[in-house]
Amino acid sequence: MNCRKYRACLVGVLAIALICGALLYLKYGREGETPVDGVLVERNSTWEAGTAA
Numbered sequence: 001m002n003c004r005k006y007r008a009c010l011v012g013v014l015a016i017a018l019i020c021g022a023l024l025y026l027k028y029g030r031e032g033e034t035p036v037d038g039v040l041v042e043r044n045s046t047w048e049a050g051t052a053a
Contacts, residue, residue: 001009
């Protein structure tokens with residue numbers, strides 16, 4: 001196998017690995033994140049206390 005074919009195969013394999021990794025991250029990567037309190041929750045709690053701006 002000459003240098004051009006080897007380089008083309010290597011770039012192709014790396015591109016496929018990068019695309020598959022990105023797709024797997026989008027599918028499974030965000031499932032493990034813990035939810036955080038948002039601004040709306042904070043405003044809702046101050047609204048119920050009667051100190052809303």
